[in-house]
Amino acid sequence: MTKFTGEEGKMAKVIVVTSGKGGVGKTTSTAALGAALAQKNQKTVVVDFDVGLRNLDLVMGAERRVVYDIVNVIQGDAKLPQALIRDKRLETLFLLPASQTRDKDALTQDGVDQVINELKRYFDWIICDSPAGIERGATLAMRHADIAVVVTNPEVSSVRDSDRIIGMLDAKTLKAENGERVEKHLLLTRYDALRAERGDMLKVDDVLEILSIPLLGIIPESTDVLRASNIGAPVTLADTRSAPSMAYFDAARRLEGEVVPISIPGQKQGLFGKIFGRRAA
């Protein structure tokens, strides 16, 4: 069903997209970053760790093509290539879906270790979509991470949950066990600059000051995001010129190590946008 051309010696990077709190945009961001990296001709797989409440297949538009899932692979009912679903629009983009019928205890540490190590042979980027919460599913999703993308809304409860998750990234990952550090980045989603300026939302500086990790990007609140997930496409595939897409493309470039100044797309013209852009940088 799927053919691989695993190149020897390349370094796969494992990213976990995590937040603690639910509904902040983890799955949307996983899909958008995955599609953005895949469009640069990098072999990318997005892995759904939310066993029991899977969503990534819907956002990727692959819900009717799921035959086997990560639990089948872990339990030996299917081989990894059988479970991987290649995206119809991008041949470098793959999905490893979660099971909807099992519960999260079906994921075992050994099983996850095996799956991730095998994926590392085939892919440049492995993006793990973490479930909400701080339990087993979330800790297994972050276990192999080289890089963590901490998705946060500019709102106090989301910020505090993210802070908790950052603490866990420093304690419960393989890197932490080996005395290394997971690279942590903040992805601020659903950001509405006008509402933040009115005081209805936390400002970028406030969030950065509380969490004290580097900023990967600011994704503006936009109906484009909702429209994209309703048609089953990552926003970076559905409308590449929309404001959230461009913000995700910039974030993907930063993940690759490029230095890209941070700004809110669509507001560069106004004086306010200029001031804001400078302050957020």
Added chain:
Amino acid sequence: MTAVLTDSRSIRIKGRSFLAVVLSPDLPFDHWLARLDDLAARSAGFFLGRPVVLDVADLPISRAELQGLIEELGKRNVSIMGVEGARPSLLGPGMPPGLKGGRPASDVEVTAKEPMFETPAAAPEEGAEAEKPAVVVTVPEVRPVLQSTIIHEPVRSGQSILFPEGDVTIVGSVASGAEVIAGGSVHIYGAARGRILAGSLGNRQARIFCRKLEAEMLAIDGIYIMAEDMDPGFRGQSVQLWLEGDVIMAEILS
């Protein structure tokens, strides 16, 4: 039915450490008790008012035997505050509680009464061999070793820094939902947003220093203050806090 609390004062809970005397009896108990009587005869009031812990680790005894021993000790005015190293089956209702996690301190030495010639003798259970007619017990003063620890990164929500030994310095912030509990003072080079407890083992001299006060709760030596009871003028300021009587005082650091 709801009970109405007329007294709004909160319960004050503190930690306190005492130096307990640990008795390690050996078998048979009647021989051991005879040696204890011999010691007690030469130092009246040896155990009076002193916290005594019975160490029964590795002793092949039954609950009845332990109960008998405690009764025998009671007759000699030795009241046992706890039993260490006991299997759960050895202890029952009406018996002293089991203790765990004791840390060794220096031996309690039995010394002769002559003021100029303080001859150190053996530990109490071997004291029977000592031939001094009058014995006085001096418990060496336990000097707290001043210690401190430095945390080089932010204390995240859900994390807890526990350091009863002394001062804690944090180079970073303490997040909302995090807590720092120190035996001594707490220094925070960042924002204090969580719960900060200084002097938690009964140190009234402990202080709290922070770059930016946004704490949920502050406590010094068991006296605490919640965020909503703090003077709003100190919020967001660089502040030091200390204890005067039963009141936490604050001052903005310039």
